[in-house]
Amino acid sequence: MKYKDRFMYYFSHAHLLDLQRDKTEKKFEDLKFMGKYVDYNYLLLEWKENFVNVKVATPEEAFLGLAEDKPIIDYFNFDELFDDEVFNSSPAMQLAKEVFKKQFSSTLKLNLASNLDTQPEAKELWQKLIPDLKDEYTLKEWMQQFSHMSDALFNDKSVYKDLRRFALDELQLSSKYNIDIESINFNDDLRGTPIQQSFLDFVEKAKPNNDRHPEHKELDYFTTAYNCLNILGIDKEPNKKAKFINTFHDSLHAYYAAHCDYLISEDEGLLLKAKVIFKLLNIDTKVLHVNDFEKTIGQLSGIIDEDAKSYLTLLRHDLSKGLVINNKQSLRYNREYTTIKASQNHFGFFNRLDYIRDQDDGLIVVLYRDSLNLSKFTSYKEFEAVTNKIVKVMGLDKYLKGEYTEEDTEQIINGEWCGRTWEIDEFEFCLEINKGTNKFSFSIIL
Structure with a gap:
């Protein structure tokens, strides 16, 4: 490999x-x-x-370790739920059972039947999704109808194709309005169509109102945006090939890839929709067909230096010729910061350099990673890989510490990681979790 x-x-x-x-x-x-x-x-x-x-x-x-793949309707068997022994185990649980039953009997007025009476084609489609069309439902009835709708979308290919065909025929976004999702103005182009709002405004209204699990709102928004490209027919996928479960799973692939540097696939539809959503949401994950990745893998992998001297050559190059993206004076310290975008990832990880001119401490360079994607983690495997690459270049540190071990992981978990420190000529090199930014960093002090 x-x-x-x-x-x-x-x-x-x-x-x-x-x-x-x-x-x-x-x-x-x-x-x-x-x-x-x-x-x-x-x-x-x-x-x-x-x-x-x-x-x-x-x-x-x-x-x-995955749970059994069961039909959604199985999760909404309320009679079975309330007959559970847990709800009959004590007077307090019996009281809770009555409270739950009362809540599930509360009424929701949705006016579905009334609104669809004047739209026979739409009504026929909705009845495939919700067999019992009414204006009012109890909460229990609506959750059961919702489970039927989910199962129909996932398991009945014709239902999703009919839903998508209805959108294609009624909205005509691709045929009449020539909406191009790769256009720079795509988000606003929908304002001049029957949608009458931007794409992201449409997504905001279409996303699930997941009050029970607000921690998943980022996932809900992302997957809704991805799936809307297909449901509205503007990804130009032929309707005969459209399958809801495929599109839904692809939306999850794109969501998880949005936490990485690259999404690699041979699925053209996935690559196109992911590229559009990444652009709309300012996610800097690169999208590559597997053939293009194979051709450029050597270039993308960067250069791994063999010794400290050759690494300093790369460092000097980026400090003198790298792209300056920010320059500022510290408000607290007598120092000036210049932020530089690295020409390549140092040690396969660090992509930013802060060049700090401190009147008291001299010159300091801090390397760190700044990713414009959804990632909020640095894995222990990344700590291990980067540490070992630097040790390979720099050798044992001043305390004779070498490659990454389980002890390093334990120290990171406990917030006690000492990292590695080298002193070579007039330089001091420190691999650490920066106390000011709490980021995994590599610092060079002159």
Whole structure:
């Protein structure tokens, strides 16, 4: 696996959902093959967590830990729920049972039947999604109808095709209005169509109102935006190929990829929609077809220097010729900051340099990572990979510490990581978690 030491490959929950649909044993061969690249790097947004994190699991381990794939309707069996022994275990639980039953009996006035009486084509379509069209539902009835709608979209291919065909025929966004999602003005172009609002305004209104799990609002917004490109027909996918479950899983692939530097795929539809959503949401994840990635992998992997002297040559090049993106004077200290975009990732990770001219402490260069994507984590595997690359270049540090060990992980977890420190000629090099920014950093002090 060429350049595997230069990249960190991740798999996500979306990959497992894809394989869960495979009822043969071949999926276990796919999981094993995937594991050769991704090791234990599993991206997952847990039910109660606010952001995606890296879990330590191989693809096979993560897949075997998945819950059984059951129809959504099975999760809304209220009679079975309230007959559970837990609700009859004490007077307090019996009282809770009555409160829940009262809540589920409350009325929702949606006026679905009335609004659709004048639109026979739309009514026929909605009845495939919601068999029992009424103006009022109890909360219990509506949740059961909603589960029917979800199952119809996921399991009945014709329902989604009919829904999408209705959007194509009624809105005519691609045919009559010639909406191009790759246009620089795409977001605002929809204002002059029957949508009568920007694409992102439309998404804001279309996204689920997930008050029970507000921590997932970023996921809900992203996947809604992605799926709207397909539902509205403006991704120009032929309707005969459109499948809701495929598009939904692809939206999850794009969401998890938005936490990485690159999304690599051979699925042209996924690449196009992901590229559009990344651009609209200012996410700096690069989209590459697998063939293009193979052609440019050497260039993308950067240069790994063999010794400190050759590394200093790269450092001097970026300090003198790198792209300056900010310059400011400190309000607290007698120092000036110049922020430079690195010409390539130093040690395969750091992409920013702060060149600090301090009147008291001299010259300091701080390397760190600044990613304009959804990532809010640095994994222990990244700490390990970067530490080992620097140790390979610099050798043992002044305290005779070398490659990354389990002790480093424990220290990071406890907030006690000492990192590594080298003194070479007039330079001091420090690999650390910066106390001011709390970022994983590599500092050079002259």
